[in-house]
Amino acid sequence: MTTVFIISAPSGSGKSTLVGHVRKTVPRLDFSISYTTRKPRGDEQNGKEYYFVSRPEFEGMIEQGAFLEYAAVFGKDYYGTAKRFLAAAEQQGHDLLLDIDVQGAEKIKLKLPDAVSIFILPPDRMELEKRLRHRSLDAEDVIQRRLFTAHGEIEKYEKYDYILVNDRLEDSVAALQAILIAERLKRSGIPSTAEDREVLAIAERYSLCNVRERVQPILASFAAPAVRGGC
Numbered sequence: 001m002t003t004v005f006i007i008s009a010p011s012g013s014g015k016s017t018l019v020g021h022v023r024k025t026v027p028r029l030d031f032s033i034s035y036t037t038r039k040p041r042g043d044e045q046n047g048k049e050y051y052f053v054s055r056p057e058f059e060g061m062i063e064q065g066a067f068l069e070y071a072a073v074f075g076k077d078y079y080g081t082a083k084r085f086l087a088a089a090e091q092q093g094h095d096l097l098l099d100i101d102v103q104g105a106e107k108i109k110l111k112l113p114d115a116v117s118i119f120i121l122p123p124d125r126m127e128l129e130k131r132l133r134h135r136s137l138d139a140e141d142v143i144q145r146r147l148f149t150a151h152g153e154i155e156k157y158e159k160y161d162y163i164l165v166n167d168r169l170e171d172s173v174a175a176l177q178a179i180l181i182a183e184r185l186k187r188s189g190i191p192s193t194a195e196d197r198e199v200l201a202i203a204e205r206y207s208l209c210n211v212r213e214r215v216q217p218i219l220a221s222f223a224a225p226a227v228r229g230g231c
């Protein structure tokens, strides 16, 4: 049985970095490559990070019913999850990882209620801004739009099953791996070994009920106006 894992995060939180790690280390995990009308960024390649298509091509796919879900992200470009990735994962007996935004996650949860959703958070607003700038791939107006959108996205964190604050990268990679493996263990129904119980315990630390207090100061850092130096 295929488990669909949904990963969402405000842009710049480190989601692609984390997904890149688990794609290499977790077996039997397929990645859904989304279609988008946005232009490639940096050294992104067609068919690797995304399928980059024109607006008419994307609209043609909508008409053909090719998408499991699609959305206009940042009110500008279309992004969509093609149905064919789920069909291929099911055929292979693999799980499927979707890197999609909050609106997309809501649509998938309605269609596939057993999907597991994971929300990645930055440690605070200043760190998110730093990461967006450090990545140096977006124009200033794009960075500002992403920071503005982040606040609204973070407020939806309660809709997710797991919340992961991406502070130290090694810890976050280990946590994400534990969540994926723990969900497989839960679904397999096989009695767990001591090692399995350890993985389940690590994953549980990131479940929604256990992170509420950790999330409050992060939310507050986005609600407050950004403090800038100088006069």
Ligand code: ADP
Pocket (backbone or CB within 6 Å): 009, 010, 011, 012, 013, 014, 015, 016, 017, 018, 131, 132, 134, 135, 166, 167, 168, 169, 172
């Ligand atoms: P997203 O996919 O969420 O938009 P990226 O994975 O592109 O974000 O990460 C944004 C920037 O932050 C990149 O330059 C990346 O190397 C960096 N980054 C990711 N995780 C961390 C972390 N834990 N600590 C510091 N920098 C990070």
Ligand code: 5GP
Pocket (backbone or CB within 6 Å): 008, 009, 010, 011, 034, 035, 038, 069, 070, 071, 073, 079, 080, 081, 099, 100, 101, 102, 103, 104, 105
């Ligand atoms: P970026 O332009 O930074 O690659 O992605 C912008 C946002 O679009 C991210 O939040 C990413 O998760 C989201 N996204 C990527 N693919 C899809 C998709 O197929 N559907 C939806 N709804 N969002 C997507």
